[in-house]
Amino acid sequence: MATLERIRQRSGLLIGIIGVAMLAFILTDLLGSGNSLFRADANVVGKVNGRTVESREFAMRMDEREAIIRQQNPQQAQFITRKQIADGVWNEIVREEVMGEQYDNLGFMVSSRELYQRLKANPSIQSAPAFKDQVTGQFSEGMFQQYITNLRDNMNVDPQAAEAYQQWVDFERGQKDMALQTKYNKAVEKGLYVPKQIAKASFQSSSISANIKMAALEFSSIKDEEVEVTDADFKNYYNENKEDFKAEKSADxxxxxxxxxASEADRKELQDELKGYISAADSAENFAFAADDSLYASSRSDIRVMPDYYREANLPQGLDTTIMEQPVGYVTEPYEANGYYAITKVTDKRNLPDSVEARHILISFQGLQGGNETRNQPQAKALVDSLLEVVKADTSKFAAIAKELSDDPGSGANGGELGWFGDKQMVASFSNFSFRNEKGEIAMVPSQFGYHIIEILDQKGSSEAVKLLSISREIAPxxxxxxxxxxxxxxxxxxxxxxxxxxxxxxxxxxxxxxxxxxxxxxxxxxxxxxxxxxxxxxxxxxxxxxxxxxxxxxxxxxxxxxxxxxxxxxxDGYRSLDAVKENIRPMVINSKKGDMLMKKFEGATGDIDAIGAAAGAPVTTQAVNFGAPSLGRFGSEPKVIGTIFGMNDGETSKPIKGNRGVFVIQLTNKTPAAELPDYSEQQNQQQQATRGRVQGQVFLSLKENAKLDDRRAKFY
Missing domain, CATH: 3.10.50 (Chitinase A; domain 3)
Structure with missing residues (x-):
């Protein structure tokens, strides 16, 4: 009782302690989880000119973009990564904010009527079959308007219409953005003007040429090990070229x-297992004698068993051509191919035609590659079954049906005829039927393109083929x-x-x-x-x-x-430290020191260029150069040397110049100025068009560089 009384007396203290502990627990969880009250931007993916982009909005836009990619290009969708999608969405948001601010400030807009006219004139709208008059075959504005009205009226009652309407809204938005961008770019272009005097100066400076004599000593004439570089040398080079070392946040x-x-032991275990299928004493367990070899192989193979006929020229990887000489029932020893160990059985031998002539009618449906969107799979199957009965009863109707109903426009226009083809030119199911049946056979064959009604018109040539069946085991650890x-x-x-x-x-x-x-x-x-x-x-x-x-x-x-x-x-973000770049800049520092050493060889040398070259041990050569192409023959780009040349007078000799490849002394023989033109309008127009042509690619990048961007996507994706 005394204990209980003491507890009662101190209950306030206990409650306070418990409350503090709970508060500490809650705050620890909040602070540790990144959802602290003091970190209200924990779910912010980024900021663009003050606009906050929340993770929920960003994720929704990523899902929308991915869905569009999957719908428009399923092949591309399987290779695209979430990071690439995030890049696309981020760039889209940045463009919206940066350009939207420009449009608002400058008063650019697109009226409803203007947008409608732009939509109506869009080539994809003009050529869409859904908007063409059935009688004239021309674009029908009425049908176009009716289509949009139907989408709007049915978007709340029909899920398919709702999806189509959203796609239409996205298309409208895209067209509006393009119109605004075009207006803005045109306005910027109109504000760019190249005066004729600038065009003249640019033309003349790019056309001036010079003849020189040159004494040159290359850095490569001194071995690297002969050069001693100090910490001071590295520091001087770093300070002189510091802007080259500015970089974003990164890690090494x-x-x-x-x-x-798989280890060697793993490989041997797999090989021994496969050998056991060959050497089993019980015939029921021996691959060579299995009553149902396909069932036997399927229950033991890591990949789908697909028996097929092969000619000598196209045997599966890993098999020797000697298998063509083996009898039916022969089983190979284990061999390696494409990351698997396999054993292969010869299950049949026969002669197959070398080429086939055939014709077909393709009936496709929704969901297939290039599928016919006007019919579903059951409708396609019902149609192909009825057509098969018709052409089997009367083959003379085959060509007319192909021209009218085939979803292969190429062959359909030719009555379904495909001409002659080899056994690997068609999809597997089509080829198998054509080469393994007799001339005159007609049947329905499915493929990834739909249902084919195929008639074998003729076959020629003949060569031996073996039917092979394999058990494959993955070489895995x-x-x-x-x-x-x-x-x-x-x-x-x-x-x-x-x-x-x-x-x-x-x-x-x-x-x-x-x-x-x-x-x-x-x-x-x-x-x-x-x-x-x-x-x-x-x-x-x-x-x-x-x-x-x-x-x-x-x-x-x-x-x-x-x-x-x-x-x-x-x-x-900022400048990389000297220690971080030291090894990267070592070759440049060494060359700089070599330049100092070579400069000393020219010290005290006087007279003409030949005398200077002889005193320094530098070969003298003649060279023609052009100011518009800052290349110094075999030395490559040497802008500092070229600039010095065109600042000299005829007959003048330069001081030693430390360039990119060595040290040079130049004697200017003569300069040939550009020819004076009677008029520079053409050069003015060319420069003006070239300048305006860069607007579309450069304006947004320039605006983006000056925007306030806070990209935090790396924390989320």
């Missing part, structure tokens, strides 16, 4: 890749092998510290350390590893600000390998 890593691959690879990677990761130790121990163990530099926060791939956002995010400290130079991490690279990564450098 060093990594060792541990591929997850076992769980034990994967564990061993992980253990090796983990052991290496825990045993190293620092760049030198990382490199030394990797080479000691026979691993190959590889660098990857300049990895930007939103990069997607790493040279040698392919796509790996996880490593890039870690290296750049995204969602993990504790990552420091010298940290080592073990990653799973998409189940293809384990990767041990060392963060060797991390740069924020």
């Amino acid at each position: 890593i060093l990594y060792v890749n541990f591929p997850i691959a 076992t769980e034990q092998t994967i564990d061993d690879i992980y253990s090796a990677a983990s052991e290496f990761a825990s045993s190293v510290s620092g760049t030198e130790d990382f490199t030394a121990k990797a080479e000691e163990k026979g691993y190959t350390p590889r660098p990857a530099t300049g990895l930007l926060p939103f990069d997607e791939s790493i040279p040698g590893l392919g796509n790996n956002r996880e490593i890039i995010r870690w290296a750049n400290g995204i969602n993990s600000e504790d990552t420091e130079i010298g940290d080592i991490q073990l990653f799973n690279n998409g189940n293809s390998s384990y990767v041990v990564v060392l963060l060797t450098d991390a740069m924020e």
Whole structure:
């Protein structure tokens, strides 16, 4: 009772302690999760000129863009990444904000009537069959208006109409944006003017030429090891060229890749398993004697079993041509092909025609590549069944039906005739029917393009083919092998510290350390590893600000390998440090020192260019140069030397000039000025058109560079 009384007396204190603990727990969770009240922008993907782009809006726009890509180009969609979609959406938002601000400030707009006229005149609208008059075949404005009205009226009752209406709204928006962009660009173009005097000066400066004599000493005449460079040399070069080292936030890593691959033991185990199918004493278990060899192979193969006929010229990879001589029932020894071990059985032999002449009627339907959108699959099947009965009963009707109904416009216009073709020129199902049946056969054959009614018109030639059936087993690592690879990677990761130790121990163990530099926060791939956002995010400290130079991490690279990564450098936006660029600039620093050494060879040399060259040991050559093409013959681009030449007077000799490839002394023989033209209107027009032609590509980029952009996408994708 005394204890309970003391608890009651101190209950306020206990409640306070519990309250503080709960508050600390809640705040810790909020702060740690990135959803703190003090971090209201935790869900912000970016900001454009003050406009906040929330992650929810951005994700919705990404989904919309991906859906459009999948609908318009399914083949492209399977290769596009989320990062590429995010890039497209971000650029779209930046353009909307940056250009929208310009349109609003300058009063650009597109009226409803103007937009309608633009839509109506669009080539894709003018040529669309849905908007063509059935009698005249010309574009019908009435049908165009009715189409839009129907979409608007049915968008709330018909899901398909709602989707079509949204697509139409997106199309309208795109056309409006194009109209605004065109107006803006035209306005900027009209404001660009090249005065005739500037055109004249530009023409004359690009046409002036000169003849020179030149004494040159190349940097390559001195070996690198003969040059001693100091820290002061590096610092001087860095300070003189600091703008070259301005860079975005990025990271440098060093990594060792541990591929997850089958071991020799794994390979032998697979080979032994396949050999067991050949040597089994029980005939029911022996592939050579299996009663149902297709069923036998299907239950043991890692990939779909597809027996097929092959000629000697097109045998599957891994098989020797001697298989053509083997009897039916023969089974090969295990062989390797395309990442699999396989054994192959000869199940039949026959002569097949070398080429076939055939004709077909294609009945396609919605959802197929180039499918007929006016019919669905059941309708297509019903139609093809009825047509098959007709042409089987009377083959003379085949050509007329093909011309009228075939969804293959090329052959349809020719009565369905395809001419002569080889056994690999058509899709597999079409080819199999044509080469494995007799002349005159007619049947329906499905393919990825729809239903084909095929008639074999003729066959010629004949050569032997063997029917082959294979059991294929993937050459994959076992769980034990994967564990061993992980253990090796983990052991290496825990045993190293620092760049030198990382490199030394990797080479000691026979691993190959590889660098990857300049990895930007939103990069997607790493040279040698392919796509790996996880490593890039870690290296750049995204969602993990504790990552420091010298940290080592073990990653799973998409189940293809384990990767041990060392963060060797991390740069924020701004100038890269001298230490970070030191090795990159070493060749330039060495050349600069070589230039100083070569300059001294010319010191004290006097007289004409031949005397100066002889005193310095520099060969003297003659050269013709043009101010409009700053190239110095075999020395390549030497703008500093060219600029000096055209600032000299005839007969004048220059001081030594340190260029890109060496040190040069120039004697100007003569300059030939450009011919004076009676009028420079043509040059003026050319320059003006060239200047205006850059507007479309350059104006937005210029505006974008001056926009206030805060891109945080790397934290989300």
